[in-house]
Amino acid sequence: MVQYIGTERIKELVAHVGIGRFIAELAREIEADFRRWDDFDKSPRHAVHSPVGVIELMPISDGNEYSFKYVNGHPKNTAQGLLTVTAFGVLAEVDTGYPRLIAELTFTTALRTAAMSALAAQWLARPDSRVMALVGNGAQSEFQAIAFHHILGVRELRLFDTDPHATDKLVRNLSALSLPGLEIVRCTSTAEAVRGADIVTTATAAKRKAAVLTPEMIEPGMHINAVGGDCPGKTELHRDILMRSDARVVVEFEPQSRIEGEVQQLEPTFPVIEFADVVKRKVSVRATGQEVTIFDSVGFAIEDFSSLRYLERLHREVGGTRTALDLVPSVRDPKDLFADLVSTLTGCSAQARGRSAARV
């Protein structure tokens, strides 16, 4: 049987662990996997584009386990009452090829993206960063806010969204959590939100080359966590921000980021740093407090691999509703798959014969 983690079970697991701790533990899992980067068989994700969105498959393996995620991105969905991003994924054994776990990854993508953002900021932002601008207050935003408060110690959040209802919702949800010592400031523009911030997170959704952040908004020493530009033709940063002489651009997996990230706007030879080299201390990104660090986040398969393994462990350890799926037939003779099916077929035809006999 294949273990199944649906949306109800995720809620149970997050409630059991606590959302701040859940994101922090997941960040450590992701970091541990980035440290063994060379163990992984990696490829850019496979994307099928339409005029309104994208559907992607994200496979990866470390030679022992294999995972993939199915994920979509449809910015116009919210106007129809649907989520912009939904996802599910599978964890399988390389040895037999058998799937072990199938899990919802919609909540999990928001949790792991926030974990990855905070992890990157731990390595890239100035350690005294306490003020974060959060531009784009949609589905991902609470998760980002909680991660940066819990892991980085952010004390002031400066919010802006072109849709004021999105900011209303974010303020309402964060207030309900009563996060200790967190001050929330509503702003009337991106420029106002960004002014004086140590960290700037952009999590907007628009299927176009947007310039949500423009060069004059950027101050020395800032860390930019650019989450929403994650598809060809879908960016958030003006290219001159990336081109600053004091900018250090960090990506997850360079071949994928060149296609999908903010760096798609630049020449293929423009220097970027892979995050694995940062955690393995092959490069040091910030020599002073003055560089502008940019985490050009697109979301890479290793983060979902780490998430599925973390979920599987929690699912085993935490009591509650456990479900398994009969996704793979269990057969007496593996060369006689047909026998299992035919027993049902003959059972059916006997029943059918019984029914027609009764009608006679």
Ligand code: NAD
């Ligand atoms: P969402 O549609 O729920 O929210 C996006 C918000 O951005 C909306 O409230 C919208 O009003 C706002 N917005 C759009 N343009 C804006 C602008 N110019 N200035 C300010 N606000 C603006 O989407 P979501 O699920 O929160 O996802 C946000 C983005 O993050 C999407 O682009 C998604 O594809 C991306 N994403 C990236 C990763 C990753 O790993 N990097 C993971 C998940 C989602």
